[in-house]
Amino acid sequence: MSTKKISISGAGLVGSLLAIYFGKKGHEVSVYERRPDMRKTTIDGGRSINLALSNRGWKALEAVGAGENIRKMAIPMYRRVMHDREGKLTFQPYGKDGEAIYSVSRGGLNARLMELAEEAGNVHFHFDEKCTEVDLDKGEVTFENYLSGEESKVQADMIFGADGAFSAVRAVMQKTDRFNYSQEFIEHGYKELSIPPGPEGKHQLEREALHIWPRGNYMLIALPNPDGSFTCTLFFPFEGNPSFAMLDTTEKAREFFQQEFGDALDLMPHFDEEWKENPTSSLVIIRCYPWVSDSKKVTLIGDASHAIVPFYGQGMNSGFEDCTVLNDLMVQYGDDWDTILQKFQESRKPDADAIADLAMRNFVEMRDLTGDPRFLLQKKVEKHFHEKHPELWTPLYSMVTFSHIRYSVALAEGKKQDAIMDKVMALPGIEDKWDSPEVEQLILELLQK
Ligand SMILES: Cc1cc2nc3c(=O)[nH]c(=O)nc-3n(C[C@H](O)[C@H](O)[C@H](O)COP(=O)(O)OP(=O)(O)OC[C@H]3O[C@@H](n4cnc5c(N)ncnc54)[C@H](O)[C@@H]3O)c2cc1C
Incomplete structure (x- = not known):
């Protein structure tokens, strides 16, 4: 396989893992990230502090030797624990005995993947560099440095847009002929809250479980963190009754929580500040095609090509599986990049569409049917x-x-x-x-x- 100069836009979860795959194959890889280096600044999880990692994600991590390392920071969740309005619990195992999904810190995982990419030897990260333009035919990306305001142009044999749901690389592809694209914001948004550790740093709810408060059209969930805390997420309509719009003061929100999620509220001493200060974020489904430019120089991957709602816990897992599929094709077709990329998009698109549908379906299951x-x-x-x-x-x-x-x-x-x-x-x-x-x-x- 000949060495390629590869440029990746976005050092998120998928961009960083992809860099490991390419680095290990000896390619010359540069990753450009618009944010500062998260290993040197306070971690800004941005969207969800922890994530559920499952088999597809593990396979992609294990193939580059990252599995064992990440497992050390992951908490297995063997079952769903459902909380009703009176605080009564019911249980549903996720799989067979011993099968679990794993709660991992987004920031911790991302930082570790960056380290592993750098250890691969020929991977270089560039931070505070925002992709602003892409020349699809030349294979040239323009970046603007946040700190100096300077613009630079980077030429590469191949460019990968791993810059997330609102990808700048995709924005350029959207302007090309016959590029299909759809973006749908669902009627629900989310807000993160937390349950701090109890006395002696112990978890205040069952530790190795994903907790759900299913309430019909909305739900609260909680995933454990290694420090004894839980990160809770309320998935809730923006408008209507009840909705974020209705709970426009902390008093109203507190009263609502008392009624609906009383046992959780009892464990949330910082509820008022968190309700007021944490953002209310939206959830989007992105579908597009093709993922590879006509020139075959630019390819979209991860959320940039298929962003889904988080209810199956598969967004990152599917992005990691993109890397597995791409790697299998590299092994099979060696230097024939036209075939690799064409087969990648053709084989992956139906699966990306399917998991988008499955994720919406699982929302109904989680928020409504588990009760x-x-x-x-x-x-x-x-x-x-x-x-x-x-x-x-x-x-x-x-x-x-x-x-x-x-x-x-x-x-x-x-x-x-x-x-x-x-x-x-x-x-x-x-x-x-x-x-x-x-x-x-x-x-x-x-x-x-
Ligand atoms: C509330 C919530 C909960 C979730 N829970 C789960 C879960 O439990 N399990 C799961 O598998 N998935 C989950 N997901 C989905 C998961 O977060 C995404 O699928 C995953 O982060 C996608 O990774 P990515 O690298 O493709 O994109 P991102 O993680 O979005 O990374 C993109 C990177 O590109 C950078 N970037 C953006 N624009 C530019 C630019 N112009 N120039 C340079 N850099 C740029 C960004 O700063 C970012 O670092 C959840 C998502 C949400 C919102």
């Missing part, structure tokens, strides 16, 4: 059948989270499973016979149709 006893019963039926016939049935959540099955295949399979479960749940007295041979037989028959 519904019939839904929990359905999950029990599925789990029971899966344990008896693992080769015939993998629950959708497990396909997305614990496997490497393509997202598009998981979505199609999930739709088939839904149709079957509709019939199973319609059986009279299903509550009493959910684990009976009759139910098992019915599922077997329906699977054969």
Whole structure:
């Protein structure tokens, strides 16, 4: 493989991981990031302080030897713990025994990936450099330095736009002929709050779990941090009743929390300041195509090409999986970059679309259905059948989270499973016979149709 000069715009999670992949292959890599070096300044998580990392993400990290290191800073979450309005808890395991999703710090993970990229030897990071223009044919990017105001032009054999949902690289591609693009802000936004550590730095809720307060059209969630705290996120409509617009004073917000999330509020001594000071952020779904410019010199990756809502915990995981797929193609096609990039976008686009749909679907499940006893019963039926016939049935959540099955295949399979479960749940007295041979037989028959 010949050495290429590669320029990456954006040193976020995906840009930094991509730099490791290219660096390890001996390419000459420059990464330009508009923010200061997060390793030297106070970490500005920006969007969500911690993230759920699952199998697709781990695979991409392990392939560059980063898995063990990151695992040290991750907390396994083995199950969902649902809190009702009275503070009563119900539980739902995420997968089979021992299967977990992992809470990791966004800033910690990003910083570690930058270090590993630099250790790869031929990767250089440039901070405070904002991409302002791209010449798609020449393969030239213009950066403006935030501190000096100076402009510089960088020529490269290949440019990767890993600059997130509001990508500057994509903005240039959007102006080209036949570039499809859609951007949808959902009606919900989010606000982060926190539960600090208890006495002796202990977690005040079950540590190895993701906590959910499902309330129909909205929800609060909490993920554990290693310091004993939890980061909580309220996903809530911007307008309507109830909404952020309605809770326009801390008193109103506090009263609402008292009513809806009383057990969480009891553990939030900084609620008033956080409600007032933390931003209310929006959530966007971005779809676009093609991801590769006609010149084949510029490629979009990660959120720049497919930003999704966070409800399946798959945005970063899918961006990391982009790196796995690209790496597999590099191994297969060596120096034939036209083929590598063409196959990358063709194979990845259906999966990006599928996870965008799955993520919206999981929002309904999390905020509404996890509080519904019939839904929990359905999950029990599925789990029971899966344990008896693992080769015939993998629950959708497990396909997305614990496997490497393509997202598009998981979505199609999930739709088939839904149709079957509709019939199973319609059986009279299903509550009493959910684990009976009759139910098992019915599922077997329906699977054969
Ligand atoms: C509330 C919330 C919770 C989430 N939870 C999860 C989760 O649990 N699990 C999960 O897998 N995903 C989650 N995600 C999604 C995840 O954050 C994103 O998918 C992931 O950060 C995408 O990585 P990226 O590198 O493509 O983009 P980003 O992380 O956005 O990185 C882009 C980088 O580019 C830089 N940049 C932007 N513009 C320019 C420019 N013009 N010039 C130079 N640099 C630029 C930015 O400063 C940034 O550093 C969540 C997202 C949100 C909003």
